[in-house]
Amino acid sequence: MGVYWLVRMDDKSHLLPYARRADFHVGRATELVGRERRVYRLLEILPGAASWGTLIGVILMSIYAPFIAAYFVIAFALFWVLKTGFLTYHLRYNWKRLRHHMKLDWQALVAPLPHDHLHHVVILPFYKEPEAVIRATIESLVAVRYDHKKIIVVLAAEARAGAEAQQLAEKMSQEFGEVFEAFLVTTHPADTVGEMAGKGSNAAYAAERVRVEVLDPRGISYSETIVSIFDIDTVLYRDYFNCLVWHFLKAKRPLKSSFQPVPIFNNNMWEAPALARVVAMSSTFWEMVQQERPERMATFSSHSVSFQALYEVGYWQTNMVSEDSRIYWNLLLANDGQYDVIPLSYPVSMDANAAPTFWRTMVQIYKQHRRWTYGVENFCYIMYHFMRQPNIPRGTRIKIALQQAEGYWSLVTNPIMLFILGWAPIFLGSREFHKTVLSYNLPIVVRDLLTFAMFGLIASSIISLSLIPERPKHASRLRYVVMALQWVLVPATMIIFSAIPGLDAQTRLMFGRYMGFWVTPKVRADVV
Amino acid sequence: MPSHLNVVVEPLSRTRRRLLFLASILFFLVAVPIFVFYATGYRYDFLEPNAVITTTGGLYISVGNDAGEVFVNDELATNARLFRKALYIQSVNPGVQRINVQAPGYQTWVKELPVYPYLVTEAAAFLMPERPQVRPITQFTTSTGTPVFIGVASTTEIASFASTSIAFIATSSKATTTLNKNSEYEYIRGLFGTSTATSSSLIARVVDEAKGIFTSTAPASSTATATSETVATTTIKQNETVLFKQGDDVYVRYVGTESSIPYYFCVPAEIDAASTSVRYQAQLISAEQAYAREQGTTSSSTTAVHMNNADLRCRHTIKIDRQWSDVVSFQFFPGSTDLILMHRKDGVYVTEVDDRAWQNTQKIYPASAEAVKVDGGRIYVQDSGRLFEILTQIPTK
Numbered sequence: 035m036g037v038y039w040l041v042r043m044d045d046k047s048h049l050l051p052y053a054r055r056a057d058f059h060v061g062r063a064t065e066l067v068g069r070e071r072r073v074y075r076l077l078e079i080l081p082g083a084a085s086w087g088t089l090i091g092v093i094l095m096s097i098y099a100p101f102i103a104a105y106f107v108i109a110f111a112l113f114w115v116l117k118t119g120f121l122t123y124h125l126r127y128n129w130k131r132l133r134h135h136m137k138l139d140w141q142a143l144v145a146p147l148p149h150d151h152l153h154h155v156v157i158l159p160f161y162k163e164p165e166a167v168i169r170a171t172i173e174s175l176v177a178v179r180y181d182h183k184k185i186i187v188v189l190a191a192e193a194r195a196g197a198e199a200q201q202l203a204e205k206m207s208q209e210f211g212e213v214f215e216a217f218l219v220t221t222h223p224a225d226t227v228g229e230m231a232g233k234g235s236n237a238a239y240a241a242e243r244v245r246v247e248v249l250d251p252r253g254i255s256y257s258e259t260i261v262s263i264f265d266i267d268t269v270l271y272r273d274y275f276n277c278l279v280w281h282f283l284k285a286k287r288p289l290k291s292s293f294q295p296v297p298i299f300n301n302n303m304w305e306a307p308a309l310a311r312v313v314a315m316s317s318t319f320w321e322m323v324q325q326e327r328p329e330r331m332a333t334f335s336s337h338s339v340s341f342q343a344l345y346e347v348g349y350w351q352t353n354m355v356s357e358d359s360r361i362y363w364n365l366l367l368a369n370d371g372q373y374d375v376i377p378l379s380y381p382v383s384m385d386a387n388a389a390p391t392f393w394r395t396m397v398q399i400y401k402q403h404r405r406w407t408y409g410v411e412n413f414c415y416i417m418y419h420f421m422r423q424p425n426i427p428r429g430t431r432i433k434i435a436l437q438q439a440e441g442y443w444s445l446v447t448n449p450i451m452l453f454i455l456g457w458a459p460i461f462l463g464s465r466e467f468h469k470t471v472l473s474y475n476l477p478i479v480v481r482d483l484l485t486f487a488m489f490g491l492i493a494s495s496i497i498s499l500s501l502i503p504e505r506p507k508h509a510s511r512l513r514y515v516v517m518a519l520q521w522v523l524v525p526a527t528m529i530i531f532s533a534i535p536g537l538d539a540q541t542r543l544m545f546g547r548y549m550g551f552w553v554t555p556k557v558r559a560d561v562v
Numbered sequence: 563m564p565s566h567l568n569v570v571v572e573p574l575s576r577t578r579r580r581l582l583f584l585a586s587i588l589f590f591l592v593a594v595p596i597f598v599f600y601a602t603g604y605r606y607d608f609l610e611p612n613a614v615i616t617t618t619g620g621l622y623i624s625v626g627n628d629a630g631e632v633f634v635n636d637e638l639a640t641n642a643r644l645f646r647k648a649l650y651i652q653s654v655n656p657g658v659q660r661i662n663v664q665a666p667g668y669q670t671w672v673k674e675l676p677v678y679p680y681l682v683t684e685a686a687a688f689l690m691p692e693r694p695q696v697r698p699i700t701q702f703t704t705s706t707g708t709p710v711f712i713g714v715a716s717t718t719e720i721a722s723f724a725s726t727s728i729a730f731i732a733t734s735s736k737a738t739t740t741l742n743k744n745s746e747y748e749y750i751r752g753l754f755g756t757s758t759a760t761s762s763s764l765i766a767r768v769v770d771e772a773k774g775i776f777t778s779t780a781p782a783s784s785t786a787t788a789t790s791e792t793v794a795t796t797t798i799k800q801n802e803t804v805l806f807k808q809g810d811d812v813y814v815r816y817v818g819t820e821s822s823i824p825y826y827f828c829v830p831a832e833i834d835a836a837s838t839s840v841r842y843q844a845q846l847i848s849a850e851q852a853y854a855r856e857q858g859t860t861s862s863s864t865t866a867v868h869m870n871n872a873d874l875r876c877r878h879t880i881k882i883d884r885q886w887s888d889v890v891s892f893q894f895f896p897g898s899t900d901l902i903l904m905h906r907k908d909g910v911y912v913t914e915v916d917d918r919a920w921q922n923t924q925k926i927y928p929a930s931a932e933a934v935k936v937d938g939g940r941i942y943v944q945d946s947g948r949l950f951e952i953l954t955q956i957p958t959k
Binding site for chain 2: 105112123128130135328474475483
């Protein structure tokens with residue numbers, strides 16, 4: 035099987051023209067040579083240099099130009115208030131839309147639309163996750179309101195996970211195989227040359243296997259097949275496929291679109307510690323905000339896309355960490371910019387990052403977020419190819435580049451500047467500065483502005499309470515109070531689990547210390 | 563199913579988002595200058611019909627007492643914010659402002675301070691009890707620790723001018739068999755130079771004064787006390803501040819780096835504060851000369867007032883106001899280089915170094931004090947052979 039896999043990788047005839055480039059799936063500078071390598075390396079240095087430059091710049095400015103630094107800090111605090119208001123508006127709107135969509139009878143909406151020709155491939159890559167996690171995901175697939183004989187499940191195991199993982203996959207296949215149109219177990223070979231061990235390589239391998247072993251033999255059209263790739267802890271809501279199909283059929287260009295649900299990390303919300311809940315829900319909120327501005331969206335975590343589109347770009351990249359968002363950039367570039375992400379505003383439930391002990395939970399969250407923020411590698415990829423893809427309008431390329439640059443820069447610098455360096459002029463400024471009214475008023479003005487920005491946290495608190503699962507009997511009602519108040523932790527979580535891992539990831543990329551794929555351990559209360 | 567449940571809601575429209583974005587930018591552009599001007603000290607009174615934009619300064623008053631209230635020109639500062647353990651009063655009009663800090667049971671601290679536009683004037687108030695607060699330290703105590711004055715007629719009033727929250731017993735009996743010896747008494751007595759006879763303390767003080775020697779015990783935080791035996795008797799150094807006596811006067815001199823000089827040594831250079839500068843200059847010449855003589859160096863009086871940077875004009879020596887009374891001994895107030903503890907002929911006083919206006923002086927013990935010692939952050943006094951600790955806070959009951 036490994037041999038076939040390598041053969042397929044060399045055959046590029048099915049790929050879109052731009053995807054046939056040798057550097058289309060570039061993962062890092064070291065995979066290139068000559069000028070391209072130098073350019074890519076420079077792009078890898080750029081985000082870290084910009085972030086460090088900003089942070090050091092604020093410190094130097096506080097020492098040598100404290101008055102300008104103070105003006106900057108005030109302006110920045112105001113910017114933060116407005117940004118909070120702006121994002122909260124989006125969040126609230128999506129919250130209403132999400133709740134409305136959860137109430138809709140999607141089956142009834144889809145019924146009048148011809149959709150029997152559509153098939154679904156559900157790829158579930160896993161590593162060493164316990165049976166309870168996998169079973170819960172497959173059982174949620176069984177519970178969906180959709181014709182199960184149109185669903186092909188691919189349980190994608192890793193050879194490096196050992197025989198136990200494969201036995202578990204086979205067990206699931208035997209147990210649930212009859213429910214679906216097909217139930218395929220794949221085993222991604224270990225140590226394939228040019229691949230990084232991770233979700234991307236496993237998923238790409240599984241996609242090719244399902245094409246060869248199921249789609250082609252059964253004559254199922256690629257353009258009538260929708261692939262949903264789910265993290266192994268993804269629990270589906272009952273109408274996910276109806277919602278997906280409705281959007282697919284209503285899309286302007288369904289084969290040139292990815293479909294993004296809202297990942298709500300609430301499966302284990304009642305077991306996870308407060309810090310983990312805040313971090314998890316913050317990630318959900320960010321995706322909810324993005325759902326209201328689709329032109330800024332890239333795919334994230336669990337999502338769906340036509341098999342045809344995937345096939346035309348060679349599936350997910352196998353040589354990098356952030357394959358879930360990279361596939362969107364692959365598709366955008368290969369389709370000359372004519373590619374969309376369609377927000378479903380319909381949830382899928384996933385696990386908040388929680389380990390058996392508090393400390394391990396903190397370490398896990400940090401590592402997970404470092405992996406997520408390592409998505410900055412996509413910035414290098416985008417910039418590199420935007421210099422080489424003339425078919426995308428220049429204005430679009432500049433706009434996307436600026437949006438992405440601002441996103442990665444603000445992710446790392448904003449929390450640190452706001453909550454730590456905002457006070458730098460007071461501590462580092464000259465004696466002349468310390469004598470001024472400005473020096474005394476600076477912390478007061480900034481503190482008042484940040485307090486005002488807290489209304490965003492109040493909104494977050496209210497929305498989060500509406501998204502948590504039903505309270506289990508063993509949990510006290512007081513936990514609701516804790517869950518409402520836990521949002522005061524946000525300034526800390528923004529720094530510890532957003533800015534610092536982001537800076538860590540950018541620094542690693544800057545120095546060419548490339549990251550590998552770190553699998554987030556999934557545990558549930560009943561298996562801890 | 564209700565009809566509205568068959569309608570899929572579209573994402574926010576681009577037009578709506580763009581409008582929100584543009585409104586945010588507009589608000590930002592308008593708000594930033596307003597906030598910056600406000601933070602810098604500009605004010606505009608919207609309630610005044612003919613209001614104009616004014617420039618203001620601020621006051622930063624370290625109160626030194628939890629119950630202390632600050633009054634600016636006799637008006638309670640209600641808009642003050644607690645800021646680094648002191649009160650920050652903003653929107654103060656430029657000009658000389660009269661500051662009162664008072665608390666029930668304490669003496670009032672009053673100072674007239676200049677307030678300059680865009681700048682904050684700092685001051686550290688201190689409040690000593692109106693009625694001296696003492697803790698008796700006796701040679702013997704009861705088994706429960708109550709101090710006992712022995713051989714004293716019960717009608718004798720002990721420290722009647724003062725208030726003590728510590729109960730004590732005065733007895734005419736000299737029997738000590740049922741009493742415990744107080745080790746603290748022995749230690750404190752040792753500080754005053756005698757361990758037994760109470761009458762010898764007076765003799766010792768007379769001898770000391772005759773020699774012109776001040777036998778202070780420097781607190782633990784002192785970094786140095788002397789450079790020679792003679793100087794050691796009149797010069798005390800704590801951190802970067804030197805306290806010394808020349809003639810009948812006591813001076814404080816800052817000997818640290820320019821960047822760390824305490825605020826009261828300086829005035830803003832660009833401000834026309836003629837009266838302040840003239841007063842500084844006049845006082846400084848004699849102070850500089852005094853210090854130079856003491857150190858055996860040339861007087862630096864010609865450079866007494868100088869620029870240490872573009873914005874501040876600083877001197878280094880300040881004379882402590884002794885109010886024409888003779889100084890018996892002096893010392894830094896425990897834990898501070900801003901306050902001086904002076905044992906004068908007319909009592910024990912705390913005087914602030916800050917002389918931008920009159921130096922506040924507050925009495926903490928009457929003229930009956932024979933000798934004063936500072937040890938371990940506490941002030942002890944010997945009065946009529948009896949020992950007391952002077953308390954600078956009214957004990958909570």
